[in-house]
Amino acid sequence: MTLRISEIFGPTIQGEGALIGVPTVFVRAGGCDYRCVWCDSLHAVDSAYRRDWAPMTPDAIWAEVKRLSSGQPLVVSISGGNPAIQDFGPLIALGRAEGYGFACETQGSVARDWFADLDTLVLSPKPPSSYQVVDWAAFDACLAAAGLGPQVGMKIVIFDEADYLWAREVAERYPDLPLYLQPGNPEVDPDRPVDLTAALARLEGLIDRVTADGWFRPRVLPQLHMLVWGNKRGV
Numbered sequence: 001m002t003l004r005i006s007e008i009f010g011p012t013i014q015g016e017g018a019l020i021g022v023p024t025v026f027v028r029a030g031g032c033d034y035r036c037v038w039c040d041s042l043h044a045v046d047s048a049y050r051r052d053w054a055p056m057t058p059d060a061i062w063a064e065v066k067r068l069s070s071g072q073p074l075v076v077s078i079s080g081g082n083p084a085i086q087d088f089g090p091l092i093a094l095g096r097a098e099g100y101g102f103a104c105e106t107q108g109s110v111a112r113d114w115f116a117d118l119d120t121l122v123l124s125p126k127p128p129s130s131y132q133v134v135d136w137a138a139f140d141a142c143l144a145a146a147g148l149g150p151q152v153g154m155k156i157v158i159f160d161e162a163d164y165l166w167a168r169e170v171a172e173r174y175p176d177l178p179l180y181l182q183p184g185n186p187e188v189d190p191d192r193p194v195d196l197t198a199a200l201a202r203l204e205g206l207i208d209r210v211t212a213d214g215w216f217r218p219r220v221l222p223q224l225h226m227l228v229w230g231n232k233r234g235v
């Protein structure tokens, strides 16, 4: 059995959401059932890049994670693309046996049994600006598959007012989920530097919006890796 892997990199810090700042190694799966217009990881989504995706066995992926982490157990972050279109159960079992933790980022469109074996599951339903349509039955199936296994959080990207109002509605639908909001980054070209002043202004705008609304539930966070390294890959 092999998995399509776009890249394995780290150690770095988790730049987003529930585990922001936590040292981690990333395993980025190739392939996605969505096509968000603003996706910052197109190299793991667009089939134009599929020749860059390596078919790897769980053992081979595991050997690389161990090499990068010098055998010190840390949190492995499985992202993509949508990792849920593949079976990461065997990889998680290998890592767990050696004391590593596992987090996964997915949009919540495909449920998997192995969600229950994670420590952290971040579900990131897509707002209107992405031009994707959320299947809420599939999203609920992801929550059910996770069960009481991992800590589950919801991370919503906000590009504009319509996204913000959508996030408020979605948040009400899931009153018990920890909620993370991050500003959308419209500059995703890996070959161009990001405008940090503009990025911080977007963060400030989102903080202002939430506080002016008296909405005290979400944590508002930047993409920390984007502030530090821009759109550079492999960090």
Ligand SMILES: C[S@@+](CC[C@H](N)C(=O)[O-])C[C@H]1O[C@@H](n2cnc3c(N)ncnc32)[C@H](O)[C@@H]1O
Binding pocket: 032, 038, 039, 040, 041, 079, 080, 081, 082, 083, 105, 106, 107, 123, 124, 155, 157, 182, 183, 184, 185, 186, 188, 223
């Ligand atoms: C690249 S996705 C991969 C995992 C999964 N497909 C998903 O969307 O959750 C990881 C995270 O990056 C966020 N993201 C993608 N493009 C972004 C952008 N241009 N600005 C801000 N966040 C973005 C996604 O919403 C998601 O929370």
Ligand SMILES: Nc1nc2[nH]cc(C(=O)O)c2c(=O)[nH]1
Binding pocket: 012, 013, 014, 015, 016, 026, 041, 079, 080, 105, 225, 235
């Ligand atoms: N440092 C770092 N943190 C991240 N959090 C989510 C990422 C992703 O692209 O899925 C990501 C990433 O690519 N790098």
Ligand code: SF4
Binding pocket: 032, 033, 034, 035, 036, 039, 040, 041, 042, 045, 080, 081, 082, 107
């Ligand atoms: S679901 Fe995630 S990886 Fe797929 S296109 Fe959207 S942001 Fe990119």
Ligand SMILES: [Mg+2]
Binding pocket: 040, 041
């Ligand atoms: Mg990213």
